[in-house]
Amino acid sequence: MYCEDVFDLIDRIARAGRRPAPxxxxxxxxxxxxxxxxxxxxxxxxxxxxxxxxxxAFAPTWRKHHAQSGRVDLAPLFSAGLGGIAxxxxxxxxxDHPIVRKLLGEALELDLGANGVSIPLRGRDGEYAxxxxxxxxxxxxxxxxxxxxxxxMVASAIFHSKIRRACSLPEAPGDRLTxxxxxxxxxxxxxxxxxxxxxxxxxxxxxxRFWLETARARLNAVTVDAAVEKxxxxxxxxxxxxxxxxxxQSLSVAPSIGWRER
Amino acid sequence: xxxxxxxxxxxxxxxxTDEMYELRLGASRARLDRPLGAINRLAVVDYFDSLDPLYVxxxxxxxxxxxxxxxxxxxxxxxxxxxxxxxxxxxxRIESPLIWEASRLTVDATGNSQAQERTIxxxxxxxxxxxxxxxxxxxxxxxxxxxxxxxxxxxxxRGCAGEALAPPLSLAGGQIFVAFYEVGPAMDAQFIRLAxxxxxxPINLADVDSTRSAAGKR
Numbered sequence: 091m092y093c094e095d096v097f098d099l100i101d102r103i104a105r106a107g108r109r110p111a112p113x114x115x116x117x118x119x120x121x122x123x124x125x126x127x128x129x130x131x132x133x134x135x136x137x138x139x140x141x142x143x144x145x146x147a148f149a150p151t152w153r154k155h156h157a158q159s160g161r162v163d164l165a166p167l168f169s170a171g172l173g174g175i176a177x178x179x180x181x182x183x184x185x186d187h188p189i190v191r192k193l194l195g196e197a198l199e200l201d202l203g204a205n206g207v208s209i210p211l212r213g214r215d216g217e218y219a220x221x222x223x224x225x226x227x228x229x230x231x232x233x234x235x236x237x238x239x240x241x242x243m244v245a246s247a248i249f250h251s252k253i254r255r256a257c258s259l260p261e262a263p264g265d266r267l268t269x270x271x272x273x274x275x276x277x278x279x280x281x282x283x284x285x286x287x288x289x290x291x292x293x294x295x296x297x298x299r300f301w302l303e304t305a306r307a308r309l310n311a312v313t314v315d316a317a318v319e320k321x322x323x324x325x326x327x328x329x330x331x332x333x334x335x336x337x338x339q340s341l342s343v344a345p346s347i348g349w350r351e352r
Numbered sequence: 353x354x355x356x357x358x359x360x361x362x363x364x365x366x367x368x369t370d371e372m373y374e375l376r377l378g379a380s381r382a383r384l385d386r387p388l389g390a391i392n393r394l395a396v397v398d399y400f401d402s403l404d405p406l407y408v409x410x411x412x413x414x415x416x417x418x419x420x421x422x423x424x425x426x427x428x429x430x431x432x433x434x435x436x437x438x439x440x441x442x443x444x445r446i447e448s449p450l451i452w453e454a455s456r457l458t459v460d461a462t463g464n465s466q467a468q469e470r471t472i473x474x475x476x477x478x479x480x481x482x483x484x485x486x487x488x489x490x491x492x493x494x495x496x497x498x499x500x501x502x503x504x505x506x507x508x509x510r511g512c513a514g515e516a517l518a519p520p521l522s523l524a525g526g527q528i529f530v531a532f533y534e535v536g537p538a539m540d541a542q543f544i545r546l547a548x549x550x551x552x553x554p555i556n557l558a559d560v561d562s563t564r565s566a567a568g569k570r
Binding site: 173174175176177211212213214216236237238239240241242243244246247266267268271294296297299300303304306307308 | 358360403404405423428429433444450452489490491492493532534
């Protein structure tokens with residue numbers, strides 16, 4: 091890219107319209123998860139011809155700080171996070187690198203903590219996004235590191251889909267549950283095990299878990315139980331008379347997106 | 353041994369990138385699914401390579417690539433969703449942040465038959481173990497494999513072709529197979545017996561590159 095193009099791009103970004111909706115999404119997410127600091131930036135969001143350059147929602151402290159500094163020292167995270175596909179744990183960053191050291195030092199000064207995770211996101215319309223969470227104590231009670239990463243992967247994807255929705259992107263046919271996913275959710279709602287679901291569908295328990303996961307993702311639910319509850323609530327699945335035979339606690343109360351006691 | 357080549361770093365490691373594409377081209381020629389006259393990478397590099405995927409490379413003791421596979425998240429464009437959508441059950445996209453797609457499996461099939469079998473076993477085993485480890489680190493639940501006939505035969509003859517997700521798709525005289533793996537110990541068990549003691553954590557690509565450069569200068 092030529093210098094002129096870069097300056098032209100910066101100028102166009104500066105003049106681009108702002109939309110308040112994504113910030114509301116961020117507030118809701120922070121409130122629900124209990125995270126103090128979350129940053130999200132997306133490029134190439136298919137938001138229509140009138141606003142196609144950039145959509146960003148940083149925590150206010152970060153926004154202010156970066157606006158005042160007028161610089162792009164987030165480069166190490168951006169290059170490693172936006173370019174890659176795997177979650178980037180900040181403790182894996184090259185901390186001797188001057189820019190990384192400076193960035194993490196400032197994060198500590200601002201009381202954000204120097205530990206965190208950045209999750210790169212890819213969208214079906216070619217958008218790229220990076221979702222970062224500061225985690226001062228990188229561990230949730232009783233959860234392994236991989237389990238925390240998994241929950242962040244899910245949370246970031248749900249957040250991104252909310253941003254897409256806030257941009258008024260229409261639902262695509264592929265967003266609807268397939269018959270197999272509906273069958274799996276319905277059987278799970280009836281408290282069948284993975285083995286039983288697989289058997290009922292002429293497949294393995296592994297296949298049952300696979301289709302339950304795709305159903306969870308399609309419904310943007312945090313867990314499979316939450317997906318079941320959502321599918322029942324939206325009448326995507328109907329339990330009929332069989333549900334009446336189940337004990338009262340049959341449908342587990344789906345955990346909310348909240349991660350900690352409030 | 354295993355090393356990772358992030359797509360966005362290809363320009364930093366041109367020799368590995370060229371070697372990986374050459375391996376792909378060689379395998380393609382060996383299966384006769386490309387014109388014999390195909391002499392450059394354009395014949396085997398596709399759109400999905402432009403999306404900065406994560407390449408997992410299996411190397412021999414001299415640091416030469418003996419196997420490669422490509423990883424992409426299913427939330428973005430993938431071969432399965434965007435090239436072979438007709439094979440999908442009910443044609444619904446398979447999208448989840450916890451499911452990635454592995455495609456373009458290629459292993460070095462040159463050399464005499466006995467040594468070749470050992471090389472293939474090692475490459476397949478190490479790649480499988482590495483995929484499982486990478487997937488666990490990223491919190492994934494499943495991996496989808498999109499394989500051409502040659503790659504699928506390599507896997508199925510070794511008992512590690514995963515579980516079929518859709519019927520094979522006939523394409524230009526060949527077949528495309530789609531399978532899935534559940535991330536975890538069961539997947540590891542399928543591959544570790546092939547990889548043996550060589551199944552290790554990925555090593556730093558820059559270290560391999562500098563070692564190879566030093567060896568080349570000597």
